[in-house]
Amino acid sequence: MTSSDETAAAGYRPLLFSIAYGMTGSVGDAEDIVQDAMLGLVKARRAGTAVTNLKAYLTTAVTRLGINHLGSARVRRETYVGAWLPEPLVAPAAGPGPAEHAELADSLSMAFLVMLEALAPVERAVFMLREVFGYGYPEVAVLVGRSEANCRQIFARARQRVHAGSPQPDDSPARQAEAAALADRFFAAAAGGDIDTLMAMLAPDVVLIGDGGGKAQTLATPPTGRLAIARLLAGLFRRFRRLGVTLRPARVNGRPGGVLHDAAGRVVAVMSLDITDGRVRAARSVVNPDKLRHLGQVSDLGLRPRSDHRVRPNGPPLAQEAPGAHRP
Incomplete structure (x- = not known):
């Protein structure tokens, strides 16, 4: 990959991470998918493949890797213990969102990602690309490898399932x-x-x-x-x-x-x-x-004892700290 390719690809990382994270709900898996897409680009270049639209190539690679990943992830989540939530994306309370990691993080709330779990992999990709990232149907069709008409049908069904009975927050x-x-x-x-x-x-x-x-x-x-x-x-x-x-x-x-x-x-x-x-x-x-x-380093305060096979009624820990906060 040329230096100009590397510079351009680096500029697309926030978008690529956002798509991969929206597909998987996992920071680690999203980073792996983006890295795999980058490695795929290097291999394609070495094989003599002409890549005329770098953004489209990488976006397609990340989308399809995400769809493939969800097949195995779905099996793991069927045996997940208790409620499932996505890995959190965290930014300071004041200031802009975590643009260095996910340029559309505000559109990927925990509630939204949990609702996406009800969708099949291709449904999730179509719905997210259209609803969150604003891709047109012709672009979505290319990214997921389906016809434009099929993508329209998939999106309509997915939107009805996701938004049924769920009030949408005002994000102004x-x-x-x-x-x-x-x-x-x-x-x-x-x-x-x-x-x-x-x-x-x-x-x-x-x-x-x-x-x-x-x-x-x-x-x-x-x-x-x-x-x-x-x-x-x-x-x-x-x-x-x-x-x-x-x-x-x-x-x-x-x-x-x-x-x-x-x-x-x-x-x-x-x-x-x-x-x-x-x-x-x-x-x-x-x-x-x-x-x-x-x-960062994770505390052992909330961990269950190895000998305890029950879920203890201690609940999620909460507290707060100054400045601008409150000591419990």
Whole structure:
């Protein structure tokens, strides 16, 4: 690959990573897919293949590698222990999203990626390329190797399945700022054990979801109802105050949330909040250590004891830290 190819290919990495991550929900797998596509380009060049459109070549390679990957990934997820959530993409609470990793990260929320799990590999590719990345049907057809008419049918079916009954958040800058401010108040109320304030910020149908993958402590049966969830959150903050766990506010997959660290600075968990119409509709917590390693050294605080084959009712850990935050 020539130096000009390398420079151009490097410029496409954020887009390629976004497509691969949207297909897999895994940071590590997405990085591997992008690297495989780059290696494929090198081999094609060495074999004398003429690549006239570098972006189209790499995008097609990443899309088809993602479709192939999902075949084996689907088998693994059928045996996954507990709720499945994607590996979190984390950016500072203030400032732009993680453009160095995923240029459209705000469109790849945890809730959206979980909904995509219901789609078959080609459906997922067609829907994501069209809905998130804005590709036209002729381009989508080339990327997935199907006819344009077939892609239109696939997209219509997929869109109906994904959006059925799911309110779409308002991602305008003003709404994002409101959501971030509400998240700050939410964590402050949890840190202070303010049950009434927590309940006022929770939607009537709020859900609490923890992904431990059988390796970290999560709730065997998540609580339902605002009062039960508010009490659990306040209790978790009390517990982790004693353990020295803190939460740094962050944007997680384009949504308000935070990264939790133990007293030694190791990652304990990542939490993302879904906020619609001024209420928290879902709190998602990733505690599976395998899904946190790309963020740094992982703590052993939340790990299940090797001799314990049950899922302990300790729930996803929460806490918070200054500056601009609240100590539990």
